[in-house]
Amino acid sequence: MQTRTSTRTTTGLLFILLASLLSIPPAEAAPLVAPSTVWGYTYAAEASAQVLSVPATQSANLERRSKFVVNYKNFPDWAKNQVQAAVDLWAANFDSKVEINVDATWSRSSTTDILGSARPDRYYAKFAGAPDSSLWYASALANAIAGKDLDLDNPEIIIQINSEAEWDLDGLGKPTRYEYDLKSVMFHELAHGLGFLSTSSYIFDRTKGQYVGILEQPTPFDAFLQTQDGNRLADLPSPSFELGQALKDKLVWSGAEGIAANNGTKPLMYTPSNYDAGSSVSHLDENTFANSGTNAVMTPNLEAGEVFNEPGPILLAMMKDLRNKPAPGLAAGVPSEVLNAQALIADASAIITFSPPLNSRTTQVSEYIIKNVNTGKEKSVADSPAIITGLKNGTSYTFEIVASNAKGASPTVVTKTVTPRAAWTSQVIDAAADARSITSTTLNGQPVFAYVDSKSSILKLATWNGKAWKKTTVDSDISGQVSLCVSGKNLKQTLHVFYADKTDNDLRHATINGPTIAREIVDGNAAKVQSYEEIVRVPTASNVSVSNACAITSEGIQVFYRDETQGVLLGAYKNFGGDWNYELVDGDRKTDFRTTGDVAFHMKALVDGNKTYVIYDSVLTINQNRDATSGEIRLATRTTFDPGAWLYRTLESPTMDAAILGYDVEIAKSAKGIMASWFSATMLSMPDPTLLRTLNLSTAAAVVTTSTSNYGTPNELLSSDSQTLLFNCLGRLCAIDYAKFSKGQSAIALASSWQSTEPIASAWIVLKKIRYAVAGINGKVVLLKAA
Structure with missing residues (x-):
């Protein structure tokens, strides 16, 4: 399969200093x-x-x-x-x-x-x-x-x-x-x-x-x-x-x-x-x-x-x-037509997806033949998805698909027309880290982003010094989500990094002030697990490594994190220079508009003025495989550090058309208001989500749903700035423009065209007044220039 290299026309010192160009590997779908x-x-x-x-008969000292x-x-x-x-x-x-x-x-x-x-x-x-x-x-x-x-x-x-x-x-x-x-x-x-x-x-x-x-x-x-x-x-x-x-x-x-x-x-x-x-x-x-x-x-x-x-x-x-491929079976008849055929948008290409014929098991399909109706070219593939390259962006294409075996070919299935579009331009920043988790902020007027390499478990911080990206190791033995917050004003700001310990499942906090890095454990290292039923909160021995989100107001620092051991949402807060205080935010009871759902597998936090917003998912029921079968999206807000000041709101509850709500969550302040986003799945589609859902928290408008059918199944992970929301679509990154979205216009764009088996983490930065997304794609940290 051919690969394609994305090139740059942008001039100036910025891109000269960035690393080599990113090559696009063959398409590879998630398992x-x-x-x-x-x-x-x-x-x-x-x-x-x-x-x-x-x-x-074997030695007791077996290798x-x-x-x-x-x-x-x-x-x-x-x-x-x-x-x-x-x-x-x-x-x-x-x-x-x-x-x-x-x-x-x-x-x-x-x-x-x-x-x-x-x-x-x-x-x-x-x-x-x-x-x-x-x-x-x-x-x-x-x-x-x-x-x-x-x-x-x-x-x-x-x-x-x-x-x-x-x-x-x-x-x-x-x-x-x-x-x-x-x-x-x-x-x-x-x-x-x-x-x-x-x-x-x-x-x-x-x-x-x-x-x-x-x-x-x-x-x-x-x-x-x-x-x-x-x-x-x-x-x-x-x-x-x-x-x-x-x-x-x-x-x-x-x-x-x-x-x-x-x-x-x-x-x-x-x-x-x-x-x-x-x-x-x-x-x-x-x-x-x-x-x-x-x-x-x-x-x-x-x-x-x-x-x-x-x-x-x-x-x-x-x-x-069991590790070898079984010999093919005996074909009984000719295959019937393929099912659910789709042609999805890609850059100078199209991704063809389909389900096998109903009788594929008995007929022993040997290949699928995809024909470009426009050009007459054919391509033989063994399975779905398949990528058809060599297309022109802006030109519409239609494809025919047949299933074939030794006895003949199935009836032809024709896809809907698809029009390839150019993805955002890209360049590599760090070729040695996969950025399985990544987040960003602005520090002393310059963009910074933190990312975790899952192979080495090292947490790195990339800081723009005006000429190049300076990379610093913050800590090691790290896994899971990272959150960043900034305290201070003007050019005397301090960066706060919250992250999880891979071995001990503790929540850590690194304070970065210039070249100085101070580290501490916030929670998870206590002698015993504190029961969620205890009112007076102290540190716990629970696993607190799954998710976290920080927020800083004029009062001080807050961090929120999931207690995996008990399925509740915990919080820690302190005044600047003070000691940590602990609280239980949600998941412990149904009174006071709280919930007993299994909460905060995913969460994000936002501060607007003196108001703190925490958005999180809540799993209500699971099946025997511990997969969620129903869930809702919740929001907690407060304007002081008082643990009793929280106000709760269920943003969306499960229905037959949206049984599971979550997969990831996002909240951002845009020109149209504070926007909250998440995914949903139906009873038939679970565990895969089908729709992206967005709600303007600043208005009385209802939840707006977006289908990504022209781009493929949506999935975690979400990231947004004031203008654009990024999400995964068939192992790629897609983007929604908030302004177009609010007007009911076609708002989805293709941010990256590389398919990945792992969900792509992303974050936003502004560099020399230009908006970019940074993402972990195919084992590299990549800079994407927003269109």
């Missing part, structure tokens, strides 16, 4: 995320005539190939030791540069014969390096393949252990014929969490009056499963009677590594004629492998007295297969 709902079980079985106990971190919930100490033994086994046999976090709960199981159950936290598709973009990979496996954590906020594996089972309590690995070995169960369940698990299910369809199989998000595990007639399980229509029958018939593993480990024979899977949820399909066959030594570790049942001290060769081989 898709899906919930995980199917569990894999270990069932308790009675001891057989000859109880299997497999001795360890660690990955790191597992277990979050224990209610586990007794003896059980933790057994879990750690299983974790150590997997750490020596599963390759990953990314830390694998496990949430393990010790509690009563739904039925007494279930010893343990596990599932991935979620599944990912279309991430960088995915062997097959049509399949869904378990969290830990996806991270291992991608080489990075695709979700920093959630664990990779969820495990539940039955606290009432007859466990071998001495932990010596020698259970009696009436006891069960916890280490063996935990090792088995970790395999399910790592991806040894089918996402298929078998249910009764009332509309059809029969049982059907469902497999909406096929995984590589499903794609390596093969029916007796040679079809992949992942290719069978869903829901269907045919798929339901396959779940109860003979299924074998078709991966080359697994076959080799089973002496050249396709390993037989466990598919009893009576479908058994949690066991069927997701295990090796009980009858075939029950007495096969270590290969019995992934059969569905664990006998009393049975012990496994190492993984079997078939399990390890099958786990290797």
